[in-house]
Amino acid sequence: MKLKLGILDQSPVTMGGSAASALENSINLALLAEEMGFHSIMYSEHHGVEAYGSSSPELLAAIILSKTSRIKIGTAGIMMRNYSAYKIAEWAKMLSTFYPERFILGLGKAPGGLKDAVMALNNHKPVVLSNMETKLEEIIQLIREEEGIYDGLIAQPTHVQHMPEIMWLGSGMTSAKEAAKHGTGYSFAAFMNSENGMENTEAYLREFDGTQYFSQPSLQVAVAVSVAGTIEEARRNAYGMAYQFLQSRQLVSPNAVLSPEVIEEKILGTKDEDEFFTFLERIIIETPQSVQQKLRQISEKYNTDNLLILCNMYREEDRVYTYKSIIENNN
Template sequence: MKLKLGILDQSPATMGGSAASALKNSLNLAVMAEETGFHSIMYSEHHGVEAYGSSSPELLAAIALSKTNRIKIGTAGIMMRNYSAYKIAEWTKMLSTLYPERFILGLGKAPGGLKDAVMALNNHKPVVLSNMETKLEEIIQFIKDEEGVYDGLIAQPTHVQHIPEIMWLGSGMTSAREAAKHGVGYSFAAFMNSENGKENTDTYLREFDITQYFSRPSLQVAVSVSVADTIEDARRNAYGMAYQFLQSRKLESPDAVLSPEVVEQKILGTKDEEEFYTVLNRIIIETPGSVNQRLDEIAQKYNTDDLLILCNMYREEDRINTYKSIIKNNR
């Protein structure tokens, strides 16, 4: 089965590298993704950490859109707790007007950073988490030029010819039901939490309300992947990404992607060694000849053809090789 493949780009910085280099790599990756046949590339949002170069995925998406012609480009996602629904709707409508049918608005409820960063983004005021679904409703109203909480207020540009795709990011049942309720796409973060994943995605497909934003469901599954000529090389190339996942699980600020040798020095013989290898084993680790069969199995499991691929590696050439190997064998 030919899959609709996308790239989840976190603009990973590497040990000894810089955020500037990470952002340059992200733009180069977008051009490569279009040339090789990827369906989309989506940029993530992180604040106050060395691990990731992009704090403004909407800006990165805008620049990448200007450098490409066909590929869909979006955010995965905008961390809603940090911004007003009105402002999100305004720049979303601008990008949808300038690049019709190419921009995807991915929205998430995660903080996007540790406590200090979130407080700074919100003018040192506590975040009200209960209003995330309300923000989604307001964004939809502004995009569709509907009357909402602010009667008579418009979000320019009005009368967008092609309203943008909206993807609601999540890894739990609540997010799946919210996406279904409002008729938007659901991007399930399987690389974060594959437990009960099938139950969540089945619920989204079953409960999707065709009378809301879109008339049919759009289910996407995000997975982490490492591909190399040998399984051993693919496994070692994934060490830096797995170590970042481990740090995030422990609510620590992730390091820039470390080399396999440095990760081994930090992990072997420590109390975190067993958990690290548990996290590592959740990454899809394959060779060019086997990776697409594995991706097909995942697509069939979740009843979707839309997969978003995350790959953070110490060497950029290894990351590029993973993406090229996947798209080359997608037949």
């Protein structure tokens, strides 16, 4: 049985490159992904960081939807603390009207940037962090055109024939239970938290309420992958991702994807060396011949065929090689 494979594209900027080049790479990757048979592409949201080229996944998703005809396109995700539920519902309904059954509304609770960027997005006002689940409820009410807290306020366009698929992003138990409670899909970030993953996904599947937004659970698992001709090459190609994971854990702004040689100079022999290699071990590092078996093991472990693949590399040709190797061996 083939896996339902998707791409998590963060529009990675590489050392010496630019955000414009990263966005052009994202467009080219999307066209290739549709041609090769990927099920979906999801775009992330980051603000005020050098590492990622896209700050507006909803705009990038709209552009890619206009350039493709089959593949599902979504956000992974919209950082809800920075926007009103009303505005999110409006543009989500617009994209679902123009591209019925192809747009996925992925929503997340993470800030999407460090303190200064989050403050700027919120007009330099303190961010209320306790209302994320309430915002999800409001978005659902506005999309479904239910009576809610707005006394008849509508979110245009109304009478959308195909409501957008909603994925609630997270890496912890709280997000899993919230997705189950509201009947949305759940995208579990295994590349961020693989230790307690099965507990979270099992809770989602067990507690899913089919009387809410969806009638059936939709579980997606996001993993980081590096594929090359040899394990050693794949391992070195993954250095850039591992270093960005390390920087995010340390709450510093991630660099553009650095070359393996530069990372070795920064890491080897320092206090961060052990933690860096811990992050590296969380990445699935395989050859074209072995990657399918590994992804099937992940699929069986989490009881889902829906896998979202993250791959940020110093050389774009290595990133493309990883995605090609994965889809060509999906049989």
